[in-house]
Amino acid sequence: MIERDGDDFQVDAELLSGAFGLSQAEIKARMRDGRITSRCETGEGEDAGRWRLTFQHEGRALRLVVDGTGAIISRASFPAARRG
Numbered sequence: 001m002i003e004r005d006g007d008d009f010q011v012d013a014e015l016l017s018g019a020f021g022l023s024q025a026e027i028k029a030r031m032r033d034g035r036i037t038s039r040c041e042t043g044e045g046e047d048a049g050r051w052r053l054t055f056q057h058e059g060r061a062l063r064l065v066v067d068g069t070g071a072i073i074s075r076a077s078f079p080a081a082r083r084g
Helices: 013-020 024-032
Strands: 002-005 008-011 037-042 050-057 060-067 072-079
Touching: 002 060, 008 013, 008 050, 013 024, 013 050, 013 060
Parallel strands: none
Antiparallel strands: 002 008, 037 050, 050 060, 060 072
């Protein structure tokens, strides 16, 4: 569901659709128009070799910690401040 391409990660819309209660088509459209935002942070020190991917939409966030192959180490969904 998550593929790594160099420094980038591709996350399957199906994974996000469950977290945000949207169809895969809605996920793709909202990613394109900026209503769903994402952030990728690279682990350092004891977290080296891990990445934290955070997606935010309408007051909800999904945070995934993944390894270098894209395997999910941890997953959390929680309320987040709305941007804007």
